[in-house]
Amino acid sequence: MGNISINIDKTFGFISKEAVSGYEAAVKASNAALHAGTGKGNDFLGWLNLPSSTTAEHLADIEATAKILIDNCEVVVVVGIGGSYLGAKAVIDALSNSFDWLQTERKYPVIVYAGQNIGEDYLFELQSFLKTKKFGIISISKSGTTTEPALAFRLLKSQLEAQQGKEAAKKLIVAITDKARGALRTLATQEGYKTFIIEDNIGGRYSFLTPVGLLPIATAGFDIKQLVAGAADMEKIAGMDTPFAENPAAIYAATRNELYKNGKKIEILVNFHPKLHFVAEWWKQLYGESEGKENKGIFPAAVDFTTDLHSMGQWIQEGERTIFETVISVKEPNHSVSVPSDDANLDGLNFLVGKSVDQVNKMAELGTMLAHVDGGVPNIKIELPKLDEYNLGQLLYFFEKACGISGYVLGVNPFDQPGVEAYKKNMFALLDKPGYEAESKAIKAKL
Numbered sequence: 303m304g305n306i307s308i309n310i311d312k313t314f315g316f317i318s319k320e321a322v323s324g325y326e327a328a329v330k331a332s333n334a335a336l337h338a339g340t341g342k343g344n345d346f347l348g349w350l351n352l353p354s355s356t357t358a359e360h361l362a363d364i365e366a367t368a369k370i371l372i373d374n375c376e377v378v379v380v381v382g383i384g385g386s387y388l389g390a391k392a393v394i395d396a397l398s399n400s401f402d403w404l405q406t407e408r409k410y411p412v413i414v415y416a417g418q419n420i421g422e423d424y425l426f427e428l429q430s431f432l433k434t435k436k437f438g439i440i441s442i443s444k445s446g447t448t449t450e451p452a453l454a455f456r457l458l459k460s461q462l463e464a465q466q467g468k469e470a471a472k473k474l475i476v477a478i479t480d481k482a483r484g485a486l487r488t489l490a491t492q493e494g495y496k497t498f499i500i501e502d503n504i505g506g507r508y509s510f511l512t513p514v515g516l517l518p519i520a521t522a523g524f525d526i527k528q529l530v531a532g533a534a535d536m537e538k539i540a541g542m543d544t545p546f547a548e549n550p551a552a553i554y555a556a557t558r559n560e561l562y563k564n565g566k567k568i569e570i571l572v573n574f575h576p577k578l579h580f581v582a583e584w585w586k587q588l589y590g591e592s593e594g595k596e597n598k599g600i601f602p603a604a605v606d607f608t609t610d611l612h613s614m615g616q617w618i619q620e621g622e623r624t625i626f627e628t629v630i631s632v633k634e635p636n637h638s639v640s641v642p643s644d645d646a647n648l649d650g651l652n653f654l655v656g657k658s659v660d661q662v663n664k665m666a667e668l669g670t671m672l673a674h675v676d677g678g679v680p681n682i683k684i685e686l687p688k689l690d691e692y693n694l695g696q697l698l699y700f701f702e703k704a705c706g707i708s709g710y711v712l713g714v715n716p717f718d719q720p721g722v723e724a725y726k727k728n729m730f731a732l733l734d735k736p737g738y739e740a741e742s743k744a745i746k747a748k749l
C-alpha cells in the first residue's frame with residue numbers, strides 16, 4: 303500500500319542536517335509529553351489515539367446515519383465553521399470528481415456547506431437552490447454557540463420544516479455537538495434529532511476523525527474505514543517507538559522549527575492538484591490556530607500550482623526571502639490522459655505526444671522546486687502514493703501529530719485559540735448583544 307514520506311534534502315542549502323538532527327531530543331520530549339499528557343493543553347489530547355481506538359460499532363453507527371441521509375436527500379448541507387467543516391471538505395473535495403455537482407447520475411447526495419461565512423448573498427442563493435431539493439442538514443458546532451453556523455442553521459432548519467413538515471424534517475437533521483453544554487445540544491434534545499458527541503478533549507481542528515469529519519465524508523460516499531485505517535497506521539509510524547530519522551512527523555516538526563529560527567517566517571503549502579485546495583485550508587487552520595500566539599509562529603499560507611505560478615509565482619521566486627515551501631506531491635494520479643498528436647502542431651506541443659498529462663505536471667513540479675530553491679526558497683516534499691481515503695487518513699493525522707510536536711518545540715500551547723475571541727467580542731458589542739452593554743459603549747466611542 304505504501305506510506306506517505308517526507309524529503310527535506312532541499313532545505314539543506316539553508317539549514318544544516320546537523321541542526322535538524324539537533325532537534326532530536328526536543329522533538330522526542332515533545333512527543334513524549336503528548337503521549338504522557340504532561341504538556342500544555344493536555345486536556346485536549348483526545349485526538350492522539352483516536353485512530354486506533356475508533357471501534358467498528360462507532361463507524362457502523364455513522365455509516366447507518368449516513369445511509370438515511372443518502373437514501374432521503376439529493377443535497378446535504380454541512381453547517382459548521384473552522385474545524386467543524388474543514389476536515390470534511392478537505393477529504394470530500396480531494397476524493398470527489400472535480401465536477402461532482404454537475405453529475406446527474408448520482409448515488410450520493412451533493413454536499414454543500416453553510417455556516418462558514420455570513421454572506422447574505424451566499425445564504426440567499428443557497429436557500430434558493432434548496433427550494434426545489436430534497437435536502438438534509440448535518441449541523442456541527444462543538445460549542446453550539448458559534449454565531450455563523452447558528453445563524454445558518456436557524457435559516458435552514460426553518461426552510462426544511464416549511465418544505466417537509468416538522469416531523470419529517472427531524473429525521474433529516476443530524477446534530478454533532480458537545481455532550482452537555484451549548485444551544486445546539488439543548489435544541490437537539492428538545493427536537494429529538496439524531497446526535498453524535500464531540501468529546502470535550504478534542505478541539506475542532508483536530509476533529510476530522512470524529513463524526514465531525516466522518517459523517518459528511520460517509521454521506522458523500524467515501525470509505526471512512528479506510529480513512530481511519532490510514533490514520534491508525536500513521537499513529538504507529540509517528541509514535542514514540544519510531545526513531546527520529548524515520549518518523550515523518552518528527553522530521554517535519556524539527557525542520558520547520560529550524561527554518562523559522564533562520565528567518566523563514568512563512569510556510570507555503572503547495573499542491574499540484576486543485577482537489578487538494580481544501581487540504582491546505584484545513585492545514586492553515588490547524589497550524590495557524592495552534593502556533594500563532596504569544597507573538598510567535600510561522601504564518602501558514604497556501605498556493606495551488608501550476609495555477610498560482612501565474613499569479614504568486616513571481617513573488618515566490620523573487621520576493622522577500624522569508625518563505626519556505628512544503629509541497630504535497632501525489633505519486634500516481636487516479637486516471638490517465640495522454641497528449642494526442644496534431645498534424646499542424648501549431649501550438650508546438652508535438653514533443654509531448656504520448657506523454658501523460660501527469661508527466662508534464664511532474665516536470666512542472668520538479669522544475670518549480672529547483673527554480674524556487676535556486677531563488678532562495680527551502681523546500682520540503684511530502685509524497686502520497688495516491689489520492690485515496692487511506693492516504694488522506696495518513697496525511698491528515700501526520701499533520702496533526704507534527705503540529706502537536708511542533709507547537710511544543712516552539713513553546714506554545716498548540717490546543718487553544720484565545721485570540722479568536724477578540725473579533726467575536728467586538729461583533730457582539732457592535733450588534734448590541736444583551737450582556738455586552740459596556741463593550742458596546744466603549745467600541746462605539748472609537749468609531
Ligand SMILES: O=P(O)(O)OC[C@H]1O[C@](O)(CO)[C@@H](O)[C@@H]1O
Nearest residue numbers: 384385386443444445448506722
Ligand atoms: O465547533 P464550534 O464550537 O462552532 O467552533 C468552530 C471553530 O471556531 C473556533 O473555535 C474559533 O475559530 C475554532 O477553533 C473552531 O474550529
